[in-house]
Amino acid sequence: MAARTLPKTDVVIVGAGWTGLAVAKELSAEGQRCVILERGDYRHDAENFGGPEEHDELKYARHKGHMIDTPTKTLSFRNNTSETALPMRRLGSFLPGKGLGGAGIHWNGQLWRPLPSDLNMRTHYTERYGAEILDGMQVQDYGVSYEELEPHFDFFERVCGTAGQAGNVNGEQNDAGNIFEGPRSSEYPNPPMKHSPPQKIFRDTAASMGYHPFPMPSANVTAPYENPYGAQLHPCTYCGFCERFGCGYFAKADPIICIYDTFAEEDPIEIRYRSHVLRVEKSEDGQTATGVTYLDQNGEEVFQPADTVCLNSYALWNVHLMLVSGLGTPYDPETGEGTVGRNYAYQTIAAAGVFFNDEVWSNPFMGAGAMGMTIDDFNGDNFDHTDLGFVGGGYISANQTNGRPINYQPTPPGTPSWGAEWKQAVRENYLHHIGIVCHGSSMPVQGNYLDLDPTYTDDYGQPLLRMTFNFPENDRRMSEYLVGKAEEIARNMDNVRAVSTVNRAAEGDNYSIVPYQTTHNTGGAVMGTDPSTSVVNRYGQMWDHHNVFVFGACLFPQNLGYNPTGPLMGLAYWTIDALKNDYLQNPRPLMDA
Amino acid sequence: MRLTTKSVLLGLPVLFGAALAAPAQDMSEAPRVNELEARLNVDSTLFNATIDEEPSDDMLELGRLVAMGGAENGGSGMACVTCHGANGQGDGAGVFPRLAGLPGWYMYKQLEDYAEGTRPNRIMTGIAQRLTEDEREAVASYYAVVEAPWPGPQAAAPISGDQLQWGGQLAAVGSAEQGIPGCVNCHGPNGTGNPPSVPYLAGQYAEYMSHQLQLWREGTRQNDAMGVMETIASKMTDEDMRAVSAYYARVRPGLESVTPPAPMDDGEVAEIETETSDLLSDVD
Ligand SMILES: Cc1cc2nc3c(=O)[nH]c(=O)nc-3n(C[C@H](O)[C@H](O)[C@H](O)COP(=O)(O)OP(=O)(O)OC[C@H]3O[C@@H](n4cnc5c(N)ncnc54)[C@H](O)[C@@H]3O)c2cc1C
Numbered sequence: 001m002a003a004r005t006l007p008k009t010d011v012v013i014v015g016a017g018w019t020g021l022a023v024a025k026e027l028s029a030e031g032q033r034c035v036i037l038e039r040g041d042y043r044h045d046a047e048n049f050g051g052p053e054e055h056d057e058l059k060y061a062r063h064k065g066h067m068i069d070t071p072t073k074t075l076s077f078r079n080n081t082s083e084t085a086l087p088m089r090r091l092g093s094f095l096p097g098k099g100l101g102g103a104g105i106h107w108n109g110q111l112w113r114p115l116p117s118d119l120n121m122r123t124h125y126t127e128r129y130g131a132e133i134l135d136g137m138q139v140q141d142y143g144v145s146y147e148e149l150e151p152h153f154d155f156f157e158r159v160c161g162t163a164g165q166a167g168n169v170n171g172e173q174n175d176a177g178n179i180f181e182g183p184r185s186s187e188y189p190n191p192p193m194k195h196s197p198p199q200k201i202f203r204d205t206a207a208s209m210g211y212h213p214f215p216m217p218s219a220n221v222t223a224p225y226e227n228p229y230g231a232q233l234h235p236c237t238y239c240g241f242c243e244r245f246g247c248g249y250f251a252k253a254d255p256i257i258c259i260y261d262t263f264a265e266e267d268p269i270e271i272r273y274r275s276h277v278l279r280v281e282k283s284e285d286g287q288t289a290t291g292v293t294y295l296d297q298n299g300e301e302v303f304q305p306a307d308t309v310c311l312n313s314y315a316l317w318n319v320h321l322m323l324v325s326g327l328g329t330p331y332d333p334e335t336g337e338g339t340v341g342r343n344y345a346y347q348t349i350a351a352a353g354v355f356f357n358d359e360v361w362s363n364p365f366m367g368a369g370a371m372g373m374t375i376d377d378f379n380g381d382n383f384d385h386t387d388l389g390f391v392g393g394g395y396i397s398a399n400q401t402n403g404r405p406i407n408y409q410p411t412p413p414g415t416p417s418w419g420a421e422w423k424q425a426v427r428e429n430y431l432h433h434i435g436i437v438c439h440g441s442s443m444p445v446q447g448n449y450l451d452l453d454p455t456y457t458d459d460y461g462q463p464l465l466r467m468t469f470n471f472p473e474n475d476r477r478m479s480e481y482l483v484g485k486a487e488e489i490a491r492n493m494d495n496v497r498a499v500s501t502v503n504r505a506a507e508g509d510n511y512s513i514v515p516y517q518t519t520h521n522t523g524g525a526v527m528g529t530d531p532s533t534s535v536v537n538r539y540g541q542m543w544d545h546h547n548v549f550v551f552g553a554c555l556f557p558q559n560l561g562y563n564p565t566g567p568l569m570g571l572a573y574w575t576i577d578a579l580k581n582d583y584l585q586n587p588r589p590l591m592d593a
Numbered sequence: 594m595r596l597t598t599k600s601v602l603l604g605l606p607v608l609f610g611a612a613l614a615a616p617a618q619d620m621s622e623a624p625r626v627n628e629l630e631a632r633l634n635v636d637s638t639l640f641n642a643t644i645d646e647e648p649s650d651d652m653l654e655l656g657r658l659v660a661m662g663g664a665e666n667g668g669s670g671m672a673c674v675t676c677h678g679a680n681g682q683g684d685g686a687g688v689f690p691r692l693a694g695l696p697g698w699y700m701y702k703q704l705e706d707y708a709e710g711t712r713p714n715r716i717m718t719g720i721a722q723r724l725t726e727d728e729r730e731a732v733a734s735y736y737a738v739v740e741a742p743w744p745g746p747q748a749a750a751p752i753s754g755d756q757l758q759w760g761g762q763l764a765a766v767g768s769a770e771q772g773i774p775g776c777v778n779c780h781g782p783n784g785t786g787n788p789p790s791v792p793y794l795a796g797q798y799a800e801y802m803s804h805q806l807q808l809w810r811e812g813t814r815q816n817d818a819m820g821v822m823e824t825i826a827s828k829m830t831d832e833d834m835r836a837v838s839a840y841y842a843r844v845r846p847g848l849e850s851v852t853p854p855a856p857m858d859d860g861e862v863a864e865i866e867t868e869t870s871d872l873l874s875d876v877d
Contacts (some may be wrong), residue, residue, distance in 0.1 A: 046767040050775040052782055224824040232772055232828065235819040237779065248767075248778045249821070261772060 002293045002303035009035045009270075012292055012306035014277045014321065016040075017102020018565060019551035019572045020312030021259040022159075024269050025229065026576045030584065033268040035304060037294050039073075039276040040099030045257050049105070049246030051239065057404045061244040066106045067095045075316065075465040076453040079510045081333060085466045087456050093512065094519040095244070096314050100271070103314065103519055104255040104565070108243040108369030108401060109219035111162050111253075112562035113153045113570065115380040116146035116182040121558065124381060125391055133391060137474060138343055138444040140557035143529040143538035144574065146182045152573035153566060154185050157217075160253035161225035161233045163370075164188035164217035178214045178374075180382045190222045193236070195400075198354065198362045198434035198493075199373040202398035205493045206375050216372030216397055217566075219253035229262035240402035242369025252369065273297065278460060279325040280309055280548065288547045289327070295460065307587070308547050308579070315554035319344075319450050319524035320465040328525075328535050328544050331449050333468070339535045341450035343523035344467065345559040346511070348394065348440035348475050350483035350503035352490045355412045356432040359495045363431060364403025372399040372437075378485055379561040380441070390477040394440030394561035396486050403430065410435075412498035436490055438482035440505070442522070442559040445472045450524045471505040479505040520564050525554040527571075529591070537591040539583075540575035546589040549575055623661070623679035629653050629738045641788045642697045642737040644730050656735025659728045666723050673732060676716075682741035685748060687800030694846065697730075697737035698789030704729040706816035713813060743796050746843035750799060752836070760840030763833060764794075773828050776837065779821070785847025790818070796846030802838035807831075 011027055013020045016038035024034040043049075059065045068074070068091070076085035097103030117124040120141045125133055166187045167177025192215035195203070203213040220236040227233065236251040250257050263269055274297035281290045281303065291305035311318040322328055322340045331342035356362070374397035376382055385391055402408060410433040411425040453466040471479075483503050490499045504517050528534030531543040540555060542548040551572050553564040560567060583590060630650055633639045642648050648656075658664075660679065662672025673692075677683055681693030692700065706712040707721035708729075721729065752760075762768075764784060767775040776784065779791050786793030794802060808814035809826035817823065826834075 044769040046769040046772070046774055050766060051778045224820050224827075232824065234774065234824045235821055237819055237821060248774050250772060250774050250824075257772065261769070 002301040004300065005303045005305065008291070008305040008307070009033045010306065011035070011308045011310060012037065012304050013310045013312055014292060015102060015311075015313035015317075016100050016255070016260075016271055017097065017312060017314065018104040018255045018259075018569060020102070020310070021255045022569065022572050023310050023312060023551065023576060025259050025263065026573075027579065027584075028263075028267045028269045030580050031268070032308075032584065034270070035306070036269065036271040037275040037277050037292065037304070038100060038271060038273050040097075041273050042271075043100050043105075043246075043256075045246060045248055045250060045254065050248035051241070054245055054248055055239070055241050057406045060106075061404065062406060064091050064095060064244070066097060066099070066244065066246065067091055067103075068098050072459045073317075074458065075320075075467050076456050077467045077469075077513050079468070079470045080447060081468060084455075085453055085468070087453075087464060088513055092514040093517050094521055095516070096316065096519060100260065100273070101246075101255040105246045106244050107252075107254075107519075107565065108563075109160075109252050110370040110372065110563045111157065111160055111164075111217045111219045112560075112566045113157075113181065113184075114146070114560050114562060114567045115180065115382070117381045118560045118562075119144065119146055119149070121391075125385075128381065129385060133385065136445065137391070137472070137558075138446065138533070139391070140343070140444075140526065140528055140533060142527055142555075142557060143534070144527070144571070149570045149574055150182070150185060152577070153570040155228065155573055156566065156569040158189050159227050159229065159258050159569075160219040161190050161221040161227055162188050162217055162219055162253075163190040163192050163215075163222040165192045165215050167214060175212065176214065178376050179212050180376045180379065188217065190225055193218050193220060193222055193368060193371045194238070195371065195373055196362050196366070196434070197360055198356065199371075199398045199400060201360065201493050201495075202434070202436065202489065203373045206489055209489065209492060211375045211377045211489075213373055213375050216370050216374045216399070218368070218370030218372075220368040220370050221251050221253060227258055229259065231258050231262050233257065236368050238366045238368050238371065240365055240367040240404060243401060276460065277313070277321065278462065280311075280321060280327055282326065282545065287545065289545050308549065308584075310549045310551065312551045315521050315524065315552045316450070316465060316467075318550055318552055318554045320452075322525060322535070323450075323452050323465070324462050327548060328542060330451055333447055333449050336446055337532075339526075339531075339533065341524050342533070342535075343444035343526045343557055344448050344450045344469060344521070345442040345444050345523045345556070346469060346471070347442055347518045347520040347522075347559055348438070348471065348479040348482075348505040349517045350438040350440070350479050350486070350505065351501065352436045352438075352483060352486040353410055353412075353500040353502075354398075354434050354436060354490045354493060354496055355410070355429050355498040355500075356434075357495045357497050358432065361431055362400060362403075362434050364400060364408060364433070367400040367402045369401050371401065372397040374398075378482055388477070388481065390474045390481065392441035392443055392474070392478050392558075392561065394438050394478070394482050396436060396438050396482060396489070398434050398436050400434060413500045436486045438479065438486050439518075439561060439563070440475065440479050440482055441561040443472055443474050444523060444558045448472070470511050476505050476507045479503055480507065518563070520553065520559065522553040522556040522559040522564060525550050526557045527555040528557060531593045537589070539578040539590045540571060541578075541583070541590050543589075543593050547587060549579065551575065623657060623674070624739055626650055626653050626657060629657075629735070632738050632740075638738060641694065642734045643789070644697045644701050644734060648697070648731075648734040648738070652731045652734055653738065655728065656731035656733070659724065659732040660735055664723065664728050665725050671716075671720060673720075673736075677736070678741065679739075680741040681736045681739045682744075683798060683801075685744055685798070687798035690801045691741065691797055691846075692736040693739050693741035695737060695792050696786060696788035696790065697733045699792050700733035700736055701730055702790075703816070704733065711814075711816035743846050749839060749842040752839040756832075756836045757840055757843070759833075760836035760838070763837040764840055768833075771828050771833075773825060773833075776841075781847070783847055784841050784844050793847060794841040795844035797841060799835075799838040799842035802841060803831075803834040806834040806838070
């Protein structure tokens with residue numbers, strides 16, 4: 001037990017990212033005293049993310065200035081249970097954040113909602129194709145429906161001032177938007193982003209092939225905007241420094257400007273920085289949590305008692321905290337029993353690179369994190385999966401996010417990787433290239449999971465989280481299919497000189513944690529209606545400890561074809577709603593086990 | 594014949610009392626076209642002056658001519674030099690902005706915006722409307738290339754140390770409390786601008802700058818493509834505007850000084866001078 005016990009608070013929140021700040025904002029409005037423990041530092045868009053200092057590609061994109069320090073905090077990794085996991089000593093495949101705003105500071109702002117059928121995936125596929133199509137996969141329903149979540153997706157889109165074109169408002173379809181999306185209750189709060197010539201060519205070509213292109217929904221705001229909390233966002237200048245950077249322009253929606261800045265002096269919220277939570281403490285009977293123990297900024301171990309504990313420390317670290325605290329039952333891949341760490345999944349990424357002749361200019365230095373022209377024809381179950389040999393899918397999107405000097409050096413296939421010829425190719429292609437990304441789903445299988453490493457410990461003496469993951473055959477077939485479609489569109493575009501492809505989930509290759517793919521780690525503490533296959537119930541409340549609420553992508557039973565933040569914030573506001581309108585008046589399990 | 598502002602101003606309708614007190618602008622300050630061309634050997638100057646394509650000597654000549662008051666539609670009515678000076682120095686009272694070294698594309702766009710009414714101004718709107726497309730482009734390139742002395746920090750109106758400090762802070766990091774992004778984000782590290790679209794603030798007149806911020810806040814100036822300045826100004830108090838403008842007025846303008854080669858006496862320049870003086874006599 002900790003050396004010092006602090007006065008009790010109503011709610012303790014672990015982590016000051018998107019989910020943690022939303023919980024504090026909403027629960028403090030109900031009069032709940034909220035203490036947020038954040039292991040990183042205070043920072044602010046105005047003071048800390050201003051150009052031109054922030055536009056330092058070496059410091060932030062290459063040396064990853066805003067992300068976790070692996071010598072302090074990391075995980076170990078292996079592809080399968082027959083291997084010995086080794087610590088990840090350098091960041092690569094995913095880039096978790098630290099400090100006020102969490103990873104919501106250095107995200108891109110591609111802001112999606114799930115498809116209605118993503119949320120009841122097992123039921124939906126079973127009805128349409130028969131249960132066998134899911135054989136060998138631990139696909140599950142979320143236990144909450146699109147209709148139930150819709151108001152919360154809508155609210156978060158307004159918190160971010162999302163720029164987009166609706167494809168379905170209250171059942172009325174609009175071809176200019178995504179006709180596959182579930183019915184939304186309102187239009188996007190801001191008009192879509194502007195697009196470059198290659199994106200317009202992608203749009204026209206995709207449409208001529210019978211697909212349904214639309215502008216990617218974007219949290220890079222397109223007009224002066226005031227969000228429901230009163231925060232004022234500024235229009236994006238297309239500077240091309242979104243992912244891996246903070247936005248000093250107040251134009252990329254982030255947790256600091258959209259939520260933190262709207263905390264009033266009198267709100268009962270306290271944020272403690274450099275406070276690293278070590279574990280959640282349990283009551284003697286184990287039924288509830290009593291609070292959390294953390295290392296304060298002086299390195300002293302202190303206990304913060306609380307009535308309600310909210311885990312908002314990012315998908316991976318939520319699972320780690322549960323495992324080191326003995327919350328729930330750890331998953332055992334041999335027997336398939338236990339739930340904490342089960343259904344870890346990731347995201348498949350493949351792409352087609354399109355090289356135009358001198359007729360088509362992309363000018364890639366004008367870009368934005370969510371400046372994309374997208375088709376959703378091959379996402380989720382928007383297309384017939386009969387005889388395809390896989391389930392799931394992804395969106396295909398011509399994205400123009402940046403043209404930064406170190407990393408953006410597109411060269412057509414066959415170019416040497418260095419020397420005069422390479423330089424010549426970069427010169428010729430830099431202004432005439434666009435990437436078409438295939439952003440695909442990932443299905444849970446028995447052997448992919450998270451647990452504690454038996455050998456390695458972190459700076460705090462705790463065992464590392466151990467990740468065991470390889471892309472399931474299903475995902476590889478799906479990714480191959482998607483990149484084939486992207487390549488076909490690319491080849492149909494005019495003025496194209498060459499097309500290259502890359503597939504991070506290719507058949508025969510192991511998943512590698514070295515090249516960046518996405519920070520879309522999902523599962524490990526999934527939600528559902530059956531305590532034998534989920535850690536939390538449909539409200540995000542732990543089955544085993546009713547005063548512990550869990551937030552983030554760890555709740556996803558399997559990963560969607562979309563980026564996670566829109567979906568996970570919809571779930572966060574849904575859980576907050578259950579806390580505000582039910583649980584806090586009468587703390588108890590909200591569902592019978 | 595040597596023209597001075599005084600002689601030109603005689604013919605101006607009395608629109609602006611303060612302007613008449615402007616220091617005399619000496620037309621002989623107008624650099625010759627070959628001097629200007631020489632400056633284009635510096636990449637940054639060339640980039641700064643390029644609007645649609647790189648400025649040719651013909652274009653610079655036309656620009657110089659327009660600045661002197663010569664324009665197709667009987668002249669703009671008022672030579673730019675009367676108010677902005679031949680070298681784009683503007684006017685110390687801060688009524689007439691400094692144009693020297695502003696991005697050509699930015700100035701061209703301003704002329705379009707004045708003419709179209711998204712930046713309405715009782716002096717500049719009429720002037721811009723009378724210029725042809727080519728003349729707007731040419732005069733914008735011309736002022737993008739010229740260099741003007743900077744009156745220095747002592748020329749700016751006095752301000753308290755605290756206010757100056759606050760202005761510097763707004764410039765560098767904005768205000769987290771008020772949700773104002775630092776000006777350096779777009780106007781460059783020392784406020785020296787970010788061509789082609791973002792003007793410099795360093796060395797611009799304080800009165801002019803704070804007036805522009807007010808025009809944005811009240812919705813009169815609505816010409817910024819994304820609406821960023823409107824949003825920023827809406828979060829600023831009068832005090833903020835004064836402070837940040839006073840700060841930037843004291844920052845040295847950034848254009849690298851390019852030493853022009855000794856003027857070549859090839860007769861060309863002299864000709865322009867004659868032409869110009871002819872045209873200017875229309876104004877009288
Ligand atoms: C490069 C990049 C690009 C991305 N782009 C997109 C995108 O375009 N679209 C999209 O939808 N999503 C995107 N994401 C994902 C998005 O950032 C996350 O989904 C989102 O930030 C998750 O919010 P969170 O609140 O769950 O966690 P986070 O935002 O990660 O916040 C967790 C916080 O908890 C703190 N913390 C962790 N452990 C502890 C502890 N033990 N004690 C105290 N504090 C702790 C961390 O320091 C951190 O501040 C991107 C992510 C990255 C890294």
